[in-house]
Amino acid sequence: MRLKDKVALVTGAGQGIGRGIARMFAREGARLVLAARSQDKLARLESELSAAGTPVLAQATDVAVRGQMEALFAAAAERFGHLDVLVNNAGVGLGTPVDKVRDEDYDRVINTNLRGMHLGCHLAVPLMRRAGKGSIINISSVHGVEGSPGNTVYAATKGGIIGATRALAAELAPDFIRVNVISPGAIYLGGDQGYGPPAGLTPEAEEEYRRRWGDENRVVHRYYQPLEVVGEPVDIAYLAVYLATDESRFVTGQDITVDGGLTTYLADFPRPDLREKRDRDREEMRRFVEANQKPS
Numbered sequence: 342m343r344l345k346d347k348v349a350l351v352t353g354a355g356q357g358i359g360r361g362i363a364r365m366f367a368r369e370g371a372r373l374v375l376a377a378r379s380q381d382k383l384a385r386l387e388s389e390l391s392a393a394g395t396p397v398l399a400q401a402t403d404v405a406v407r408g409q410m411e412a413l414f415a416a417a418a419e420r421f422g423h424l425d426v427l428v429n430n431a432g433v434g435l436g437t438p439v440d441k442v443r444d445e446d447y448d449r450v451i452n453t454n455l456r457g458m459h460l461g462c463h464l465a466v467p468l469m470r471r472a473g474k475g476s477i478i479n480i481s482s483v484h485g486v487e488g489s490p491g492n493t494v495y496a497a498t499k500g501g502i503i504g505a506t507r508a509l510a511a512e513l514a515p516d517f518i519r520v521n522v523i524s525p526g527a528i529y530l531g532g533d534q535g536y537g538p539p540a541g542l543t544p545e546a547e548e549e550y551r552r553r554w555g556d557e558n559r560v561v562h563r564y565y566q567p568l569e570v571v572g573e574p575v576d577i578a579y580l581a582v583y584l585a586t587d588e589s590r591f592v593t594g595q596d597i598t599v600d601g602g603l604t605t606y607l608a609d610f611p612r613p614d615l616r617e618k619r620d621r622d623r624e625e626m627r628r629f630v631e632a633n634q635k636p637s
């Protein structure tokens with residue numbers, strides 16, 4: 342087990358990439374502190390991981406709120422005494438053109454993605470000093486380095502995370518605290534996160550749709566980038582494990598992209614040949630849905 346007895350704190354752990362990282366850290370023997378806003382999702386994950394023997398402290402926490410983050414890190418210190426690994430994963434997006442962005446949305450995205458990461462690092466450092474070393478893993482995005490319409494605020498936070506990571510890596514090196522970024526590309530988050538057959542199908546057709554495609558999102562995700570592979574939370578989690586272990590003791594201040602080649606591809610994406618396949622898949626699904634509506 343590569344993380345045996347390490348204490349790792351993961352934010353935004355209730356679902357998606359954070360949950361994937363928490364599960365893999367547990368498999369590798371870590372003791373876990375898990376934070377997310379939804380108590381329900383945290384409780385489900387806590388009972389799943391505890392049942393498999395992982396010591397878990399789960400606490401509903403809004404990463405943007407200093408008081409809640411202080412309470413989380415205090416509880417972690419009391420339970421485990423120190424911290425070896427912090428994954429600042431909690432994040433929100435905003436797909437809005439700049440002239441339509443409302444101040445409250447701007448504040449929410451900046452506060453979650455940037456202030457949340459800042460508070461995590463700010464509170465983790467004293468606990469990592471107690472351990473004599475540590476690894477901070479900040480989750481950014483390909484949007485931190487590439488532009489796309491409607492993403493100015495999100496991109497500002499994700500670029501900010503990369504800049505802050507480089508500065509922190511230099512600042513914390515004397516303490517042997519390493520700080521790195523993982524920048525995911527398109528990561529498919531799974532059928533329990535609201536994807537699935539569209540509304541209005543007959544029950545038999547719903548079953549058939551699931552059998553054939555799972556959900557449309559899964560099918561089209563593999564055409565997002567040069568590698569015809571569906572990126573999933575485990576793809577991020579494998580790298581997070583490496584960065585959390587001492588195997589990466591010589592790696593700090595890096596932004597490591599996990600994106601199926603998306604950011605290496607200078608032309609439009611999907612790849613032209615994959616675009617045709619994607620359009621064929623979409624058309625087949627559209628025809629299926631049209632032909633299988635419940636009678637009204």
Ligand SMILES: NC(=O)c1ccc[n+]([C@@H]2O[C@H](COP(=O)([O-])OP(=O)(O)OC[C@H]3O[C@@H](n4cnc5c(N)ncnc54)[C@H](O)[C@@H]3O)[C@@H](O)[C@H]2O)c1
Binds near residue numbers: 353378379433480525
């Ligand atoms: N899925 C992708 O394709 C993708 C791509 C690039 C980067 N990312 C980044 O990965 C990270 C995880 O996102 P995901 O894709 O798993 O999406 P997700 O929405 O499933 O997960 C985000 C998690 O963060 C939590 N969260 C949001 N605001 C919070 C707050 N204020 N306090 C505490 N928790 C909060 C949510 O409750 C959720 O558990 C994010 O930082 C996201 O920007 C995702």
